[in-house]
Amino acid sequence: MGCCTSKKSIKVSSSPGILRLSSRNIEKIVFTAKTPHTRSVTIHEVSKNRRSSHVTHRVGPIEDHYTVLEKIGSGGYGNVFQGIDKHTGFHRALKCIKKNKLKTTNLMREVENLQELDHPNILRVMEVLEDSENFWIITELCKGPNLFEKISKFEVFSENQAAKYMHDILSALSHCHKAGIIHRDIKPENLLFETNDENSVLKIIDFGTSRKITEDIKCTELIGTPYYVAPEVLEGAYDEKCDIWSCGVILYIMLSGSPPFNGLNTGKIFKKVKQAYYSFSGAEWEGISEDAKDLISKLLEKDPNQRYTAEEALMHIWIKSRTSNSNKGYSVNSSVINHLRHFNSSCKLKISVLRYIANNLSNAEEIKEIRELFLRLDLNGDGKLSRDELRSGCKMLGINKSADIEDIMERCDADGNGYIDYTEFIIATMDWENKLSMDKLREAFEAYDIDGTGGISIENLKKFFADDLSLNPSDFEDMLKEGDVNGDGIIDINDFIALMNFRT
Numbered sequence: 001m002g003c004c005t006s007k008k009s010i011k012v013s014s015s016p017g018i019l020r021l022s023s024r025n026i027e028k029i030v031f032t033a034k035t036p037h038t039r040s041v042t043i044h045e046v047s048k049n050r051r052s053s054h055v056t057h058r059v060g061p062i063e064d065h066y067t068v069l070e071k072i073g074s075g076g077y078g079n080v081f082q083g084i085d086k087h088t089g090f091h092r093a094l095k096c097i098k099k100n101k102l103k104t105t106n107l108m109r110e111v112e113n114l115q116e117l118d119h120p121n122i123l124r125v126m127e128v129l130e131d132s133e134n135f136w137i138i139t140e141l142c143k144g145p146n147l148f149e150k151i152s153k154f155e156v157f158s159e160n161q162a163a164k165y166m167h168d169i170l171s172a173l174s175h176c177h178k179a180g181i182i183h184r185d186i187k188p189e190n191l192l193f194e195t196n197d198e199n200s201v202l203k204i205i206d207f208g209t210s211r212k213i214t215e216d217i218k219c220t221e222l223i224g225t226p227y228y229v230a231p232e233v234l235e236g237a238y239d240e241k242c243d244i245w246s247c248g249v250i251l252y253i254m255l256s257g258s259p260p261f262n263g264l265n266t267g268k269i270f271k272k273v274k275q276a277y278y279s280f281s282g283a284e285w286e287g288i289s290e291d292a293k294d295l296i297s298k299l300l301e302k303d304p305n306q307r308y309t310a311e312e313a314l315m316h317i318w319i320k321s322r323t324s325n326s327n328k329g330y331s332v333n334s335s336v337i338n339h340l341r342h343f344n345s346s347c348k349l350k351i352s353v354l355r356y357i358a359n360n361l362s363n364a365e366e367i368k369e370i371r372e373l374f375l376r377l378d379l380n381g382d383g384k385l386s387r388d389e390l391r392s393g394c395k396m397l398g399i400n401k402s403a404d405i406e407d408i409m410e411r412c413d414a415d416g417n418g419y420i421d422y423t424e425f426i427i428a429t430m431d432w433e434n435k436l437s438m439d440k441l442r443e444a445f446e447a448y449d450i451d452g453t454g455g456i457s458i459e460n461l462k463k464f465f466a467d468d469l470s471l472n473p474s475d476f477e478d479m480l481k482e483g484d485v486n487g488d489g490i491i492d493i494n495d496f497i498a499l500m501n502f503r504t
Contacts (some may be wrong), residue, residue, distance in 0.1 A: 029142045055115045056127040056447055056464075062136050065129065066094060076210070077101050078134070082141060082390070087443045090128065090363050106208070106363075107135050112467070113181050113210045118422045119383035120174035120371050123192070123205045126360045129408075139362070144193025144200050147250070151188055155257045156284070159292055160288040162254040164320035165191075167314065168202040169247055171381035174310035176204075177240040178382060182219070184209045186246035187228045188253070194364060212238060226269045226332025227259045232304050233278055241304035255292060256284040260300065277304035291318035294358065314381045332373060337397050341404070343428040345414035349479040350499055352465075353444050354427045360447075361440045367426055374425050384419040415470075436500065445496045455490035 062068060066083040072093070073080035083094040097107060104344050107128075114125040129136040145153075145167065157165070169191060176183060183190075183204065193200040209223050218237045221439065230245035232238040252260045260278035263269040278300060280293050295318045301307040313319065320489075357366070377385055377393035385393070387409055394405045412420045412428045420428070448456045450463050459462040461476045483491035491499070 003065065021399065027169045041503060047126075051464070051476060055111055055125055055467075057130070059130045061098075062094065062129055062297045063327060066138070068094060083138075088361055088439065089360075091141045093139045095139065096139065097135045098135060099135060102135070105362070108205045109323070111137065111213060112475050113207050113465070114411065116179055116212075117176060118183065119172050119175040120201060121168045121203050122175065122381075123203050124359060126484055139205075142192045142194045142203060142205075144195045144197075146189050146193070147202065148188035151253060151257075157254045157500040159255065159289060159318075160322050160478065162251060162292075163319055164199075165202055165254065166247065166251055167319055167323045167381065168312050169204065169250070170310045170319070171378075171383060173240075173243050173247070174202045174314060174381060175383035176210075177243070177310055179212055180212050180441070181207075182240040183207065183243050184211060184219070185224055185228075186243050186250070186455065187225050188250060191250075200220075203367065220432075223337065224265050227261065228274060229270075230304070231274050231302055234270055234274055238304065239310075243309045244299055244307055245304075247310075248296055251292075251299065252278065252296055255288055255296075256282075258284065265282065288460055291316075295319070306475060332397055336370070336373065337399070339429045339431065340397075340408060340412070341399070343408075344411050345424070345428075346411075347482050347499075349461075350430055352479070353429065353448070353496075353500060354430075354432070355423055356444050356447060358423055358426045358430065358438070359497065361443055362426075362430075362435070366435060370426050370429050373429070374422060384421050385425065386419055390397045390420060399496060439495060440496075445493055448491075448496075455492045456480075456496070457490055 058065070062083075065086055067086060069082040069084065072082050078096040078098050081096065081134050082096045083092050084090070085092055111125060111128055113327040121140070124140045126138045126140070129138065150157075151453075169186070173183070173186070185206065185208075186204070190204060190206045192203050192205050193202075194203060211219055213219060218239050220236050220238075222233060222236065224233055224242070228246040229248045229349070230238060230242040233242050249260060252258075261269055263272060279289075285293075295313065295316045297318065298308040299313060308316075374385075376396075377389055379389050379392065380386075387405075390409055391402075391405050394400070394408070399405060399408070409420065414424050414425055414427070415421070445456070446452075448460055448464055450460045458476050458480050461479055465471050465476070480491065482491070483495050485495045485498060
């Protein structure tokens, strides 16, 4: 399922003012402008039921927490560096944003949207640091190339490889759109491979232009990248379907080596986009399946109401036939099944700590096997397990009793939303006896001990969970009681260790 040999180089213009397909220009050209559309729109950017993913905000020099290494990217707002967490030794990506180039509200919108998402194909954000001149967004480090760099290297891909990449992108977008979040700048440069391995996971990055909308509200802001922008964005009223159009453009490029809407300048590109005319003629399309062309036509449907959703695209025969995982010969470590059977999410504080450790203090290698299992169980690719998916998956794992399956769902669904989310699955199946170290516990304890007094108070808990609007005062009291062994109103490090059942 590797890349095909080259057929045709990418046809692009290098004229000023439009996108230049150059791997040296990390962010390319993103245009923003006021549109003539007169309708007033209010976008609700904060979810009332946000599940906290523990993105901490610390103030002080970046050097107190990270060793800053080489620059790995740059853009209009600043630079991206590789760094090493001084506490864990894990390599991270450090996105440095100059305060004078970005409104704080825009930065927090990106962080808020990212922490509301929980999917294996979406970049994880760990924390935000702030010094006198900069904001630093700390994320997981992906060491592979972006999709644009792969396109530049291979020019076109086999249909199997393109289907795999498109499945990853659509799966992440399905998750985003169900959460009411639209990315608005889906392009190959914002799709990053976790590693250099041929079968590496592909992740969506850069949610700086993302927005949260409701079903009856559309965006009006003109934003995106010329080659990938949808017709309705140019008209000034659009929703999540703009991301689907961008997927159609990317798939067209992956299979042919050329963008469907090309031009010598931005105006000519926009004119072709508005016409929504593209062609499957030419030598580059010889041998490309009709199913592939059909999916492209569904993604590049001019009418957004008729255009596929991400979920519909994932169910298309071209995607399904080329990406379905066969479970024949697939085996699961018996300890994973045992952990799933016996996991209990009733202790809110303990689950919160495990979530923090899974998100912030674990690396990709530690969760590789768990992620593969999750992706096999997630049949519709939306990044969460429904009861039906769990029932089907449990049969594969040798768990056939309906009562056992219902019990697993009840105990693993920590936030009670009716699904087992990605991080909930990691928490439930992780071998904590071997993965939970004293160093990780101390790091987690320090994160909850916000004022650095050596103990976690109820005020610390309220500050830590400040963005989780689903919690009420009694929840904080319950969490404190869970960890406060001697009843003095403070959880010290020994209480914390006892709470986590850690054996020294």
